[in-house]
Amino acid sequence: GEDVEQSLFLSVREGDSSVINCTYTDSSSTYLYWYKQEPGAGLQLLTYIFSNMDMKQDQRLTVLLNKKDKHLSLRIADTQTGDSAIYFCAERIGGYNKLIFGAGTRLAVHP
């Protein structure tokens, strides 16, 4: 089946690391994505990882993929107030490039 699950809320202190977790069910996923959505705005692609990779690092962002457990995580180092947003995990499946999204994790950053 096609299902992506995320925890709904995460609160962190400014300067700490944030870790947002995601699980998915479709083993045929080719790419997995993290999108950011700020209030009233569209979806901004943060980063993605190919399904045959374990890790990808991009400045403050680290993506870890455990394909055996179908678990994806996004680590944000040195979290800032500007990182407050909803973060969506998505898996790309099928030959026609379909994206399946989780419900999103709301990240709140406090001083």
Place this chain on the structure above:
Amino acid sequence: EAGVAQSPRYKIIEKRQSVAFWCNPISGHATLYWYQQILGQGPKLLIQFQNNGVVDDSQLPKDRFSAERLKGVDSTLKIQPAKLEDSAVYLCASSLVGGGYTFGSGTRLTVV
């Protein structure tokens, strides 16, 4: 490069009325998607076009929703008649075949 353009930005209608949304994808992007994002949920794919043909409309409520992509460029999504549960943000996205998505800013629909 210009992004994905959507209009209108906001729309408020009464239930049982009809409404239409417009999307202009990035030039050269063959694939166009319409997603529905209900408040508190992740986006859900309604319909996917490749050029002007439909490749996936399995989650489109076809009794009230319709979409077209004439000439394989712009697309319109229509709801007729609207229900209260159609209140959502409607997101359009485009991509090259097999490529990454670019999303528009969305149309926020409120049905009262």
